Amino acid sequence: MQALGIDVLFKGTNMQRLLLGLWVSLRISLISVAISIVLGLVIGSLMTRKNPVIKVFTRIYLEIVRVMPQMVLLFIVFFGTTRVFGWNIEAETAAVIVFSFWGTAEMADLVRGALISIPKHQYESAAALGMNEVQIFIHIVIPQTLRRLIPLSINLVTRMIKTTSLIMMIGVVEVLKVGQQIIEANRTASPNAAFGVYAVVLLLYFIACWPISMFSKYLERKWC
Amino acid sequence: MNFEVMRSYLPLYIEAMKLTLKIGWIGIVLSVIIGFACAVARHYRIPVIGRIVGVYIELFRNTPLLVQLFFLYFGLPKLGLDINAEVCGALGLALLGGAYMAEAFRSGFEAVEPIQTESALSLGLSPVQTVVHVVLPQAFSVSVPAFVANIIFLLKETSVFSAISLMDLMFTAKDLIGLYYKTIECLTLLVIFYLIILLPVSILGSIVERKVRYAGFGD
């Protein structure tokens, strides 16, 4: 056990701290996905308008998200805003902002795709019945797009959970950072801790993500 | 925004970009090879190897690159396996990318109907000839969107290399900010350089995707 560094995990509250760190990752992901769904619905619908200005801005927005590594966005929000606006954002908040920015773009693109596939006459018959835009949105659009959003949302949650590992680089104490701390603290007592601890961190991320992705595959099969 | 300062940082960023590109593309090319081999093993259900590949794919698709790199770079040496940072980076990217590429290629294979294979076999083609001349060309066009998306994803993932002390773009930016506090200039350059790495790939990818889609073979 010593040779593989696993003994460190059974010491004191180490395992507990690792799990708490995992919870931080989950928390950030879930909050960000929730925000992304709401904002995504709004922006996605906006994208279906014919307004050319909106079209250009949203194209740029989507391309930025497609092309910029999340790490860069984290740096910009965390280090940049302090400089430019003088704000002092907490690392975790910066993470939620960046993840929501990212998630909203993906959701918006999906919502737009779902919206243009809804046949035009559904809008027309709803309008003919006297429904206004908001009502049409709530009663016609959302139920139909929700079905498409759910598999992607689940997929996005897993990707976000994995991406939360990056936030240790801006100081958030999530599971990987906790792992580092444990290894540091046990430098002399357990020199091989790095192997066991990182293996366990891998396992923890796997346990967090795999069931969700299996569930998503199950849903896909059930609904298609 | 101080342009003089930015110009003075340019050489550092260029060096960093070269490193990112070098390790990144080596990793990507390896991942395509690994991914293709895995897809063949999975699709043709090669005994034993097929199952091992399945486990590998699930493991690497459900864990973050950063943690994989930490394990390779800090964990393995404890067992006596010392790998240098650059090799770690390329290896980590190759293993992660391989899992994603495997799925992209496999969906390509699965899109080719079995009866196409049967029709080739009835003409007397050997299994290998059938895969090379009939299955692969058709599988390829289906895989292209996922393939392009994976390349973009992998190039973005290179941004974690700084965590194992590789002097890539993120490392350079963080370092310079720490030393001289020219945050805006450093971040601007960071964004520009990643755009240089990724925009061409994104645009080229879209072009290829569109070409392949319109070449569509269906009845």
Added chain:
Amino acid sequence: MVLSMAAELVKIEHLRKQYDDSNVILKDLSLTIHEGEVVVIVGPSGCGKSTLLRCINALEPIQGGSISYRGEKFDARSKNITAIRQKIGMVFQSYELFPHKTILQNVTLAPILVQKRNKQEAEKEAMELLDRVGLKEKCDSYPRQLSGGQKQRVAIVRSLIMHPEVQLFDEVTAALDPEMVREVLDVLLSLARQGRTMVIVTHEMSFAKAVADRVVFIDKGEIVEEGSPAEFFEHPKTERARQFLNTFTYDKVEKE
């Protein structure tokens, strides 16, 4: 022509094909195809006719009995299976042309790769055959640009250019619009006139009557009746055959 004296090309003996214990498709089926014969196989849907053809071509594993070609037993794992598959040609209901290749490439792929023939020679024969079925101008088109009937004619040419000794046809007109059925059946009729050995699975009864030397009626995985077209269509011997043939005839409507 005394066909029973001609060489036995394909001999199927006590063939058994099942998917698991409950799903037996072919039970103890024996059939011999002689050189120069045109054997037409008919029967209700799901009776196993297509499966039989796929077994002859070793596209399906078999659970009992044997299939031999010129006296030599074979199955999907035989060493010389590619050589045997060159001798037994197959045309599918869904044509299965290769969508990423032109018509000419579709036809010449196998001769060049498998029979190692010279490209020019293969292309020359391909063009001759395409001309005979009236599709010479389409040689550089892609399958998606052709109609169903045209694709099926190309599929037949693609199979013929390998110079098979036996040709299998699996309901080759079932997926076609009615107007295109005739053009394909005309090709089959001309092949029969040339004295080729053919095994045809079809629902087209008047065609069957015209082209067959022998009609084989299969129901629920076994051969129920066998005979010349005249015997089978005019005087079916078994009740099942009679019922089957009835499904194709209608009595004139008498208004009540």
